[in-house]
Each structure stands twice: as structure tokens, then as C-alpha cells.
Amino acid sequence: MGEEGKKSRPAPDPNSAKFKLGRIAAKAYTDAAEAKARGEMVGWCASNFPVEIPETLGLYVCYPENQAAGIAARGGGERMCSISEGEGYSNDICAYARISLAYMKAKEAPEQDMPLPDFVLCCNNICNCMIKWYENIAKELDIPMILIDIPFNPDYEVSDAQVEYIKAQFWDAIHQLEDYTGKKWSEERFREVMETSGRSSRAWIDATSQAKHIPSPFNGFDLLNHMAVMVTARGKEEAAEAMETLLKEYRENHEKGISTFRAEEKYRIMFEGIACWPWLRVTSQGLKSRGINMVTTIYADAFGYIYEDFDGMCRAYADVPNAMNLEHARDKRIRLCRDNHVEGILVHTNRSCKLWSGFMPEMSRQIGEACGIPVASFDGDQADPRNFSEAQYDTRVQGLMEIMEGNKGGAE
Amino acid sequence: MYTLGIDIGSATSKCILLRDGKKIAGSSVVAAGTGTDGPEQALKMVLEAAGADRKDILYVIATGYGRKKFQGADGEMSELSCHARGVHFVFPDVRTVIDIGGQDAKVLALNEKGRMMNFAMNDKCAAGTGRFLEVMAGILKMDISELEREAEKSADPASISSTCTVFAESEVISQLSAGTALPDLVAGICQSVAVRAAALARRVGVREAVCMSGGVAKNAGVRTAMEKELGVKILFSDMAQLMGALGASLYAYDAVRDRETSVQ
């Protein structure tokens, strides 16, 4: 309190996790641009493609999903979506895809530039829309596309047969990249990357699990920003170091009784789905103004890439959120809700992401039932601002809050 | 002692003036919603009806889409909780409320105390809401209040399969030109709204007794279609459109009571 009772925007501390993580996220773009300028080949990479492969080979890659989120958060979503719609793409297609395809055409976006690719790395463990999106880029730019096929897993566990199927493809991808770029795979370097990635993952999981404390030492919206580093750079030393700083800060926050959630935490929810980037302020304010802290999301669990060897890595990539079966995905979320004392769930029915939003009504119903907590959902879009209504959002959030309040025994 | 609930929707403003938390002293409905002088008019009308004065009101709760813009309120609550509370006051046994308003449809699950435990609302699409009925009535050059009588005459409701309001519009036009009888067409339109809202209800879980509220509930064509669709009896009150305002006036009464007990 007192003097610490804080100005809302303190000057960035270069030793803070926020500063370090922001710098790593920005550096991913500048590193790739510099590599391109030096004449090196750079790639575009799907967020759930095994980042260990380009990292071990020493290749620079950029992440179109990340770029699209950045463009949308900074207000360029509608402009970019309109460009690709003008090219003939339906506005039913994922807005990340539309923005990325628009960028390929326009080759610039003041909100977030990145170098054009010499190859694309695609993995469908996240969705199948991705395949067509990347195929179109590869065809239009006349560059190779490397696709790793990791189909949706209808079973609870990943079988050995699946691991074999994936492993063969990983090696094939590595060999193709070696041939195309001239870089060489090194077992020793792979071990380093694997260990660093494990370190980042452990720190991330530990940091996000600090929400078990009441009040939570952080605002869950932080995670939506910080996860960018987990997606793009978890195999890098500086990422592991920044994640460990994050964990340390959250622990200290708890000890000092402070939080990055700058309001009284009256209610705790799990947020389900991708952030509504064009409306980030509105969606976060709608919660904060009511004392609702989004303490957890599946992202807190999703980047647990902790494994011991190459086979373990293959298994981990078959066990990512959009590829695992409903019961398994549900159980992970139930655990998050229980561990973090969640009182309600807010589901973003994301018009872009058919897969995620498709299984959510049933999954969230089961989670709500198992945990005895209310579930509310709102319509929105991760990157196309036209699919969101502030008034509708507000009513649903308020309804959810009123139920949570009643459950506390406040109302009769 | 008076408390007021005002429900400001997209197309209507409704007021309930409550005396001592128990008796409805007056009500008003004005066909003009948020952003118009509808809320003020509704307030004036309810005071006139009850022979009361603005300064007699101890507490005002606003609800509905326009709840935040209304200047004269002491507090605001979502229409979700207010509808649940209003319905419970009229029908204490109700556990499921299907409320269809001008631009949204919602289904509320209530516990035995009338508290909302869960809800589901329509997505961004206008199908299954009052707006859908309005557009269809417009095509048929009918007043929305006439739909009910027309639907009653139907023996064989036409099937309107498009969920999109624009597609359904052309479907209705082509059925009209193909000679489908007007009552069948109107009954088909009512059914289409009922089917959409019933799907929402199933998501929340249908527990009896079930009540319909909101402006669209006044239409018996939709209520009958809903009974058929869900296979349950649908309770209905003439106050269907006023449940939100009623609930708000009850919450306003609670607020006065809480204030008094905290002062004591």
C-alpha cells in the first residue's frame, strides 16, 4: 500500500519478466528479418509445429498466427480481412488465415511486419484449415511446404503406433529441411534445445499454477500475452530465463500480497478460447470492472512440452489441446478449475476457430457440471472485429457474475 | 414504499412500480427502447397509472440492453437475473424460463428459490428472436400481433428451414408465390422460432415447470409450437413482457431492505 499503492503505468523495468518476454517476442521478428537480409532462408511456421526442429537446425522462423494476433490487437484485423476477402476468400475462414493470406499479398502491415518465407512448416495437430492456408502460401510464393500430419486423436492416450507414425514424419521433415537449407541436424544441439524447452515449460506451468493462491498474484490476461514466447521461443535460453523470472515474480507477488490484477478479486473464472484480440480492452475491462479475474486458461497447461527424448517429443505433439479427445481435454480443464478455485467459466465462441468452438458447448457443459460452476458463452472472433457485440458480451458477463455472487450465498 | 424496475430493451421500455415488495402498483409498456424517450415515457406512464410521484420511489433498478444508459437508476442488473426473479414471483414452481425478446433469446435455469443457476443465450444471429418474427410479419404485410390468430387456423405448418433471417425471407416469399396457405406459413414461421429457442433450452436442460416470457411469448403460435417441440406444458402470464421489470423492482426492494438493515 502507501507508496506502493502504484501509479497505473510504471516505467518498464528491464529486469522484469514482462520486459524480457516482450523483448523476446519482438526479437523473434527482428532476428528473422536480419537473417533474411543476410541472405539466409527463413520460414513461416505453424504454432504447434515442433519448434525444436527449426531451432536445432539453426533456422529462423516466424509465426503467422502470432503476427495475425498482433495485427488484430493493434487494429488492423478488419483491413487485412477485407484484403483477403477481396481476393475471394470467404469471411467464414479463420481470421488468422485471412490476415496471413492478405499479408502474403500486401507484403506489409504497419502493425507487425515479418519477412516473407522461403519455406513453410505446417502441422495439422491444431486444425485442418491450416493445411489449405499454408498450401495456398506455398503455391502462390512457389516455395516448399513441409506438412506433418498429426490427426485428431479419438483415444484418451497417445498410442505407440501414433508415435511411430509421427516420428517417421519428423525425420522426413528434418531431412527435407537439411536438403533445402543446407543446415545440419545435431543430436547434441537437439538435447540442448529439448532441455531448454523443458526448462521454459516447467517454469511456465509453475508460474501459471500460482493462481492457486487467493487472490491470484496475476491477472490471467497476462498469460495471453506471455504465451507468445512459449509458442515461438520456448527452446531458447533467454525464454527459459524469462519464464523463470516470471515464476519468481508471481511467487513474490503472492508473498507480498500483491497482484498484476489491479482490482479487488471478487470472482475467479476460467476463460476458454483464444483472446478476442480486436476487443481485448473491452473484454478485459468487462471482467475487471466487476472484480472478475480470469485466473486460468488451457494455455496454462498447453505448453507443457516436457519430455525426455525424440519419441517423447513426438508423443507430446500428439497430445496438444486441439488434437486430443474430448474427455482428455475436459479432464485437463477440470483440474485447472479445481486447482485454481474457479467459480465460473466464460467461453469465447470464436467464429474463426470452428474446431475449438465446435467442441466447446458440450465440453464446457461437462466441466460446469463436474465442478458445479456456471458457464456463460459469448460470440466473438479472435481477429475479425466485425463478429463481436459489446452489449451482448456485457450482458453475459454480468449474468455470469450474478450467478457467482448468488453462489457465494449473497442472494437467496 | 415504492420501488421501481425499468427494463429498457432494444424496441420497448417497460416499468413496474412495486409497493412494499409485494404488490404491483402499476405497469407500463412503451414501444420505444434504448436511445429514445421511451424509458422516460414508460416511467411517466407508470407513475400516472399508480397515482404516485417520482419522489415516492425509494430505489430504481434498470435492466435490459439500455440499463447502463438510463440516468435515473440507483443500480443496474442483467435482464437474466431480473427475468428469473420476476417469473419466480408469478410462478414459484418454474425451473426453466424461455425468454424471447426483440433481439435475443435466452433460457434460464432456476433453483427452487428462484435464483438463476445457469443460462444460455442466442448467438449473434437474429433467428429465433422477436426480430425474426417482425421481419416475417413485414413480408406478409401483417401486424406482429395478428400472427397468433393466423397460426391458430393452421392444420399443417409449412417448413421454414433456413435459420438465416435473410434466407428465410426468400423462403417465405417463394412459399407465398407457390400458394402455401397463409395460416400454414405463419404457423411455420412461429415453429421456426420455437425450434431455435428449444435447442437453446435443451442446452441448459429442460426442467419443469417451464414458462415463456418476453414479448414473443405473447404469441400463442410460438407457445404452441414450443409445447410441441419440447413436449412439456408452457406456462404463460399476461405479464410475460414485464417479467424483467418486475424482477428489477423486486431487486430494488431488496436493496432498500439491505440498506435499512445495514443502517440499523
Ligand code: SF4
Ligand atoms: S484459430 Fe482455429 S481455425 Fe484458425 S488456425 Fe488456429 S486452430 Fe485453426
